[in-house]
Amino acid sequence: MGRFNEIKELRVENIVKRFPGVLATDHVSLTVGEHEILALVGENGAGKTTLMNIIMGLYQSDEGSMYINGEEVRFRSPNDAFDCGIGMVHQQYMLVPNMTVLENIALGMKECQKFAKVDLASVRKKVTEISTKYGLKVDPDAYIWQLAVGEQQRVELVKTLCLGAKFLILDEPTSALTPQETDELIALLSRMSKELSIIFISHKLNEVKALSQKVCILRHGAVVFEGNTKDYTPKEIAALMTGHEVETSANTEEPCEGKPALEIRDLCVKSDRDFLALDHFNLDVRQGEIVGLAGVSGNGQRELAQAINGLRRVESGSIRFFGTEISNMTPRQVIDLGMGYIPEERNIEGIVPSMSIKENMLLKDNETERFSKNHILKNKVIEKYTDDMREKFDIRSPNMFIAAGSLSGGNIQKVILAREIDRNPKFLVCVYPIRGLDMGAAEFIHKQLLALRNRGVGILLISEELEEIMNLSDRIAVICKGQNQKVLMRDEASTARLGILMAGVKEDE
């Protein structure tokens, strides 16, 4: 099977891909040798994923060529890439949740599908063979929906390897993992590199450092740097990636003793699948402090944010906001009390994607005297205001009339931030504020949050990036299975300690 028995070298030359109005990759050339791990780093929108999709045959490049072992190849579809032994694990896992691991793997294996029948026995044999060879533990009979994110990723890896991949492409493989799972994955990948070549996309530089031999940095679609990883510090790589020195802002203020702003007692909330997502959850946030809530996503964070903002029914317990009981209020009532909310899914919840930037600025305040009179919108005032906000929050767009959904993630987040901060909230709930953003945008958002804190606003920062939480928070709470594990002061916290708490181990016992 396959066109090549081994891949000694994969080389792409002068790859150009244009999207409407953008040059996604600009004459990119790179080479990966046998058993080599290349880290491909760059900010969001630098063209990393596009380049990989071209290598996989998902996109056709407009110019340029690709060689395996010096022989030119041209991929019209991912199947062609599989035939040559190249496999990719995408950022979003491509698994069918209500099928078993075995069935998911069988989906891609054409040689195991005869007429209408799938030969599951031979798939099972292959899966066992692969998982013992690489030390990848998977339960072939588990359903995908029963698996944790880290396990699903292993399934993706096994699936790709079962297709005969000798060359792996991993698109941000650690973005949804806990610190411990990340360490396991890195150990696993360096073991696997004895058999395979790997391209590894990431913007977490400590992982790049730990895993790769070579690093290649993309900026605005072009390769700006290539070198051996061991010769450079993460800081130098970060500077090359963004094009300037990166300073991370950190909270250095003394913990403040403000009045209590948000008091949550014994809160029970059900998830969409009808189990208790929050199980007697307790938390206090004072005015003028940032409380970071660390945890692996899916442990009740989403439900907590929704319950506070009136978007999810509270079964029992209480949420007091400056003394007022707000559980089971409508979203409008909560907003009117001065709550600000940066939601998890910025593209479909934080903005109305098909509406213009201008219209999105009004989402919460369209009935205020400032923007309307007798229900007629004050168009001129709104346009002036939007212009000011674009300037103040550095929202980069050709004009204010384009659909907000067409902006990049960072600019969408700035639109939301501008709206939420400029309405002078008394409190802000902030969910995964920098997920998927590049360093420049993330930095900007962190600065704004710290400024807000120093103005005396309390902030509940829900995040899975421990670095972000440890940099910004005054106090850190850890959520696991809907319960508050423990609250630590900033100087008591370490990645290892938080990681253990996030995994559900109670310290006191």
Add this chain to the structure above:
Amino acid sequence: MNNYKLWYKVAVILAAIIVALFIGSVIIIAVGGNVVTTYWIILSMPFKNLRSICEVLTRMIPLMIIALGICVSSRCGINNIGAEGQMYMGVVASCAVAFATAGMPRMVAIPLCILAGAVAGGLYGFVPGFLKAKLEVSELLSTVMLNYVATQFYLFCIRVPLLDPQEKTGTPMSARLPDSASLHKFFRGASLHQGIILALALAVLVYILLFKTTWGYKMRAAGASSRAARYGGINVSKYLIIAMIISGACAGMAGSVELMGVQGRAMSGITSGYGFSGIVVALFGGLHPILVIPAAFCFGILLYSQVNLQILTAVPPNLVQTLQGAIILIIVSVQMVINNPYTEDRFRRRFFARAKREAR
């Protein structure tokens, strides 16, 4: 560059028209008609004289009013397929009020009749809106089913309570409306009636409602992304119900106007399928209240040509319905093409590459 974009859109639309004409030609040939004559009749007859233009405009009135209602509901994210039923309810209510107000001055009776139509249609639109908002019943199901209910209710009304007392043959229809409830014609011998004023005024009103008021803003936000709207503190269920009431009220008024301006009495088949054509008109007009006006005019031409084809050629008038179907498919395809930036970019690069080669 912007010039290029405009030309690109024009080219796509022209291509779509050619495809539509081609599909139509194939069908005309298949039924043994003459392609050129048929198209000539469809396109030229409406402009022959004042009377024929009025015929087109008359058909445009109910189409437009219904399409305006569809604009509101669709922009709020609910598909109202029930305009046909809401229109029937409007006819019944207007008809009843017309007889009740007989003898009153026209300035009082006519607004009351139209209001009755709006209220009846609005209430009939409220039902699926409420079911959707509170119980998540699919509006596709409820509106279509309510159409059947309305049709049968209407037939009952014109057979029993509203039946013309002078009618001895048993044809189900009401008596002629009293003059106090009749919309007058503008020209002697031409069908155009005062309802067009209502239609044009409504277009402006719906435009203002949707794009200039906070209510319209909230409806559009709820329709474009209900999660974002809920997050922004908008009571999505409330605006969904309001949008359905407005949509139903429009369809009800279309019924009133058709009754009071054209037919003069309630009889079977009074809606002529306007409730469904109105949806197509709204889509053709890009769900924009002002663009609905030319869109309704185009469909007025098509509907009027049914009459001419019957008189002047051997081509069956049902051909027009087939053409309508082809047009719907083509509108949808054109929207896909125009809204796909990738296709546009590909064409742009081919276009400029060729221009460069030729310049050399």
